[in-house]
Amino acid sequence: MLIDTLLYNFGQYILLLKSAIAKPERFSMYYKETVRQMDAIGVGSVFIVLLISVFIGMVTAVQFADQLGDSFIPSYYIGYIVRDITIIEMAPTITCLVLAGKVGSNLAAEIGGMRQKEHIDAMEIMGVNTAAYLIMPKIIAAVLVIPLLVAISAFVSIIGGYLATVLPGSISHTEYVLGLRSFFVPRYVFIMFVKAGVFAFLLTSVSCYFGYYVKGGSIELGEASTSAVVVSNVLILLFDFIIALLLT
């Protein structure tokens, strides 16, 4: 039964994506919608991303500093570890998990609300390819903007680590910066952007899918919104593992 449901939803999701990949009826309308979504997803999420990022950096730095304790590992390693953990894992994964909650639930509710108010039917009757018009600009906007948010997140996390260790005097400014500049592997930045792009695609397309096929009333809309977040989160973690296997 569970397998049936999974296969059914997967099939329907693929068909929806197939319909969404189509020539726009009017390029300017799609462009306008994409820009609007970039603003909503990107600018609208900057504050929450900054907030979580600074704490991620602070927590990572404080805990690693504690684990180093009186060991023989040089304390400048704190900067090095914060940088790499942030870039490879924390910034893309935690940011996208949070965005799945904020942006994903919003997208599912927006599209689901349009379905319930017959806006989608109205567009269909006008001849609009609703799968393309409602979903593709959101995916494009997310795939362009979320990697930027992730990059900001990585930068701010590193600053968070600095604030949490240098200001209280756990290590010196010079040591932290030395750590940041040691053993840098540029490929990790590439992995961060790959993760950000994949997660952005997953969280938007899955959320749009749950919103697009919502049936019933407000309770079902709430359920669709919840499912969008839960499924997006699970897929983000699954693909985090797959990308880690493939690229590291």
Added chain:
Amino acid sequence: MIRTENLHKSFGDNHVLKGVSAEFHAGKPNLIIGSSGAGKTVLLKLLIGLFRPSEGAVFYGDTNLFSLDDKEIRAIRMKVGMLFQGNALFDSMTVGENIRFPMDMFTRLSLKDKNRRVDECLEMVNMEGINDRYPSEVSGGMQKRVGIARAMVLEPKYLFCDEPNSGLDPQTSILIDELICDLTNRNNITTVINTHDMNSVMGIGDNILLLKNGKVAWTGDKSQVLESDNKVLEDFIFASPFLRRLREDALKQRQGG
């Protein structure tokens, strides 16, 4: 003209339409009436292609809608306008932007020309000057008119109206009916109206299709309603004692005259 042939539609075990064959003519309002659950909305959604039939066909002229692929169906829909029961106006857009939306999507007109057409459509429904208001800032009756203006903006050949009078007071209801009727006659549109408003039936019912339990129970026009001895029609139209009395009086008067 739109024609349906032996249209069936089931949702699981629920057989909603059971072989509906009907014709909807151009240039006059075609009414689908029936009690709640009779299958009116399902029939309307089949006519537009929002649902696919379990069996049967819908013809636009000589073209079977369901033999077409998605792209061809969209091409037919460009000739269709629809007024929804809940208006389906986009909340985030102003009235003017709502009406302009189909033109933005499908035409290469300049913004000036599009805005001129928006003004024409608003004038057509007697709603001039509300371009910059949001749907939430106008009354239900005004929203209906804006919905009609949006449906008419691309000069459709087919107009579908789902319960255009629902939630409106009797006077506004009549105004909406007259507006739809006038647009239909003036533009020679095939208009299909789904309603259970008795004023509409007696006012603009030039071609009426009565559904009961998913089947056609009666067809005719408003002039035949009064004298029809069809039991289903009688029970549906003259359900209240007041209307029954009116009918009896009218029939007596005719016999006397």
